[in-house]
Amino acid sequence: MTSASQPLPTKAIILAAGVGSRIRPLTDNCPKSLLVVAGMPILERMIRNIEACGISEFVIVLGYLENQIREFMNSNFPHLSVTFISNQRYAETNTGYSLMLALAEVDGVGFVKFDADVVFDAEILRRLITSDTNNALCIDRSIQLDAEEIKVVLGDDERVLQASKTVEPKNAAGESIGIEKISSETAIILHTELTAMMVSKAHLQDYYEAAYERLIARDIAFHAVDISGLNWIEIDTQEDFTAANQISGFKREVQQVQ
Secondary structure (H helix, E strand, O other): OOOOOOOOOOEEEEEEOOOOHHHOOOOOOOOHHHOEEOOEEHHHHHHHHHHHOOOOEEEEEEOOOHHHHHHHHHHHOOOOEEEEEEOOOOOOOOHHHHHHHHHHHHOOOOEEEEEOOEEEOHHHHHHHHOOOOOOEEEEEOOOOOOOOOOEEEEOHHHEEEEEEOOOOHHHOOEEEEEEEEEOHHHHHHHHHHHHHHOOOHHHOOOOHHHHHHHHHHOOOOOEEEEOOOOOEEEOOOHHHHHHHOOOHHHHHHHHHHO
16 A cells, blocks of 8 residues: 555546457557547547546557657647657557557556556546556446456455456456556566566467566555446447447536536
């Protein structure tokens, strides 16, 4: 756990390199993060929520159709401090590799990391960044768990013991939603770990949670922040996309902006 003086993160990492093959044809000509959900592109809602929580610096890892995202950010958020990183190996790598690239830019600063396909209430982020923890994963305890979810096993004091798709649903406390807070100290160690992993072709398709678990095995603490009951959805499939467009809370957010 942290002390009350633990500084709030000022930097956001957004992983937006993926192809989004499971939601095709919607992503044939559009990166998944720019799909419009309840009247607003996923990435725009994410940026607005991050800004509203006081985070002002962004590192965005790009790959598939990256120029569309660059142009979108430059047109809609020209006032922001944004560093773009190109994962030129996006077709053969996964989120672990993208996060490794981002951490080279972060240079040992604490951050919040986002999967670019998550639509979420700003309250989720507020709860995370103000939590009394150095390293934390947002966990939904109320969701139906299956093979595709990153399932989380917790020990005493909400400490994370495992976080992966291979966890048996019956052993899991809930799902990690793809938004985490990482301290400056852990950022350095995590970068070293991911760099070592990505030397081997066997790890190129690893999710970043594999590196989290390796740090956990070294007794580096990660804790859960319960966000059950708050609106969020990860857009993996057309069914997810349809469901997200029906969430009334997301529609209200757009009306408030307009």
